[in-house]
Amino acid sequence: xxxLNIMGAIIVALCTLSVSPVYAGxxxxxxxxxxxxxxxxFSAAEGERQWxxxxxxxxDGKDRSCQTCHGSDLKAxxxxxxxxxxxxxxxxxxxxxxxxDIKFINKWFKRNCKWTLGRTCTVQEKGDFLExxxxx
Amino acid sequence: MSTTEKSDQTILxxxxxxxxxxxxxxxxxxxxxxxxxxxxxxxxHVYAGYLFIGLLIFRLIxxxxxxxxxxxxxxxxxxxxxxxxxxxxxxxxxxxxxxHNPAGGYAIFAILLLGVVVTISGLLVLGGEEGHGPxxxxxxxxxxxxxxxxxxxxxxxxxxxxxxxxxxVIVESLYHKENLIWAMITGHKPLHADAEQVSLHSLVAVLMxxxxxxxxxxxxxxxxxxxEEQPFLAFKSEPLPxxxxxxxxxxxxxxxxxxxxxxxxxxQRIMNEQEEHFDEDLGLDxxxxxxxxxxxxGNASESGLNxxxxxxxxxxxxxxxPLRITETSFWKNQHRKIDERYWESxxxxxEANCGACHRDAEQGWFEDSNMNLPKIxx
Numbered sequence: 001x002x003x004l005n006i007m008g009a010i011i012v013a014l015c016t017l018s019v020s021p022v023y024a025g026x027x028x029x030x031x032x033x034x035x036x037x038x039x040x041x042f043s044a045a046e047g048e049r050q051w052x053x054x055x056x057x058x059x060d061g062k063d064r065s066c067q068t069c070h071g072s073d074l075k076a077x078x079x080x081x082x083x084x085x086x087x088x089x090x091x092x093x094x095x096x097x098x099x100x101d102i103k104f105i106n107k108w109f110k111r112n113c114k115w116t117l118g119r120t121c122t123v124q125e126k127g128d129f130l131e132x133x134x135x136x
Numbered sequence: 137m138s139t140t141e142k143s144d145q146t147i148l149x150x151x152x153x154x155x156x157x158x159x160x161x162x163x164x165x166x167x168x169x170x171x172x173x174x175x176x177x178x179x180x181h182v183y184a185g186y187l188f189i190g191l192l193i194f195r196l197i198x199x200x201x202x203x204x205x206x207x208x209x210x211x212x213x214x215x216x217x218x219x220x221x222x223x224x225x226x227x228x229x230x231x232x233x234x235x236h237n238p239a240g241g242y243a244i245f246a247i248l249l250l251g252v253v254v255t256i257s258g259l260l261v262l263g264g265e266e267g268h269g270p271x272x273x274x275x276x277x278x279x280x281x282x283x284x285x286x287x288x289x290x291x292x293x294x295x296x297x298x299x300x301x302x303x304x305v306i307v308e309s310l311y312h313k314e315n316l317i318w319a320m321i322t323g324h325k326p327l328h329a330d331a332e333q334v335s336l337h338s339l340v341a342v343l344m345x346x347x348x349x350x351x352x353x354x355x356x357x358x359x360x361x362x363x364e365e366q367p368f369l370a371f372k373s374e375p376l377p378x379x380x381x382x383x384x385x386x387x388x389x390x391x392x393x394x395x396x397x398x399x400x401x402x403x404q405r406i407m408n409e410q411e412e413h414f415d416e417d418l419g420l421d422x423x424x425x426x427x428x429x430x431x432x433x434g435n436a437s438e439s440g441l442n443x444x445x446x447x448x449x450x451x452x453x454x455x456x457x458p459l460r461i462t463e464t465s466f467w468k469n470q471h472r473k474i475d476e477r478y479w480e481s482x483x484x485x486x487e488a489n490c491g492a493c494h495r496d497a498e499q500g501w502f503e504d505s506n507m508n509l510p511k512i513x514x
Contacts, residue, residue: 059415080389
């Protein structure tokens with residue numbers, strides 16, 4: 001019996017270990033990072049509001065928002081504003097690869113915040129965006 | 137008047153292989169002309185060329201071992217008989233020849249000779265400039281480009297000879313009151329005192345037809361089995377150098393334009409200015425940017441990896457550093473005939489969307505034959 005108990009404990013521990021990083025995921029890791037930097041708590045509603053705000057570009061005077069390229073439906077494909085290249089859906093519910101790669105997320109925050117807002121995003125904004133996107 | 141005695145009886149003058157040769161050459165020549173202007177039909181044009189080569193080789197052999205009137209010696213008249221014949225036409229004393237008359241014989245030798253020059257120069261253009269065919273990798277791009285200056289005028293000269301040949305056929309047909317065109321179809325001519333009956337040579341004819349149709353099916357087979365997703369790429373080239381980082385990073389926002397499309401100095405400038413990349417800050421880390429820069433500069437247009445590379449290197453002058461492929465006069469010239477509506481259509485949308493029409497844009501090949509204007513809906 002004692003042997004079984006120990007084995008059981010080991011199995012449970014192994015399962016938890018192997019599952020937990022997946023469960024935590026890239027979003028949790030990043031949000032933890034943002035919290036350490038002083039941001040939080042994160043709100044999906046706030047993320048959604050920011051996502052849809054139109055920013056007037058200093059470069060061409062046109063309105064830019066996340067939706068310019070990603071479209072109004074996150075479950076559908078988007079289109080690059082300039083080149084017309086098709087962008088895969090952003091919603092994790094239809095595109096499992098989304099929000100799984102930290103390096104990838106960082107790259108696009110860096111590039112797209114600059115294009116859309118004309119500046120880098122704050123850690124609070126990024127945390128809210130991720131909170132909003134993960135619910136999609 | 138002529139010495140012909142009209143008779144209802146006919147004899148076979150042109151064997152079947154000679155007639156197949158003649159009419160296939162007519163079709164091949166017409167096809168080559170019709171496909172010579174529009175580069176999209178280069179693949180078809182080249183088939184017409186291969187057909188031509190095959191036919192010429194056949195004819196050179198058949199001129200020595202074929203039936204009586206097909207043999208070269210039967211129409212290799214000396215030059216004085218040509219002048220006699222032409223004078224005879226003027227005075228109404230021209231002799232009737234069962235095979236080719238002396239003037240016609242010379243026209244045929246000239247057409248065959250020009251055919252050899254046209255096909256050999258064509259193979260040089262194909263191998264040197266396009267990087268295809270049996271001579272690819274064997275001759276330089278410049279030699280290929282120079283051969284075009286032989287290929288095109290020779291083809292025009294050949295057209296003149298064909299017209300002369302046709303005029304001759306019409307004159308002789310009227311003069312001797314016999315339909316020579318029909319004779320080249322049926323092979324028969326009215327019986328003539330010293331005429332020699334030839335045999336049909338059907339077996340050779342069957343082999344010829346088999347070779348012509350077999351090669352055509354083999355050559356064009358891909359067009360019949362292609363699908364929307366996997367269009368047939370005529371002229372498959374060797375894969376160009378590739379790099380995963382380049383393809384992923386550049387392919388994020390647009391087609392990963394192959395390095396051959398711009399000179400090295402352009403790529404260097406583009407990568408140096410990556411924080412101002414057409415209104416976007418690429419924000420690539422140093423390691424990634426370095427790898428991409430190395431790949432771009434190492435395989436830039438100066439590498440001469442394919443025809444586009446050569447054309448762009450030649451086109452962009454040394455004091456220019458274009459940032460867009462569409463800035464080069466080569467690009468502009470190549471696209472001058474494209475209707476404005478294509479660029480504005482949903483399918484194309486942008487001049488940067490090469491792949492909308494160039495089905496091999498991702499490979500960086502940009503073969504003329506792989507162009508296809510999509511259907512645009514308004």
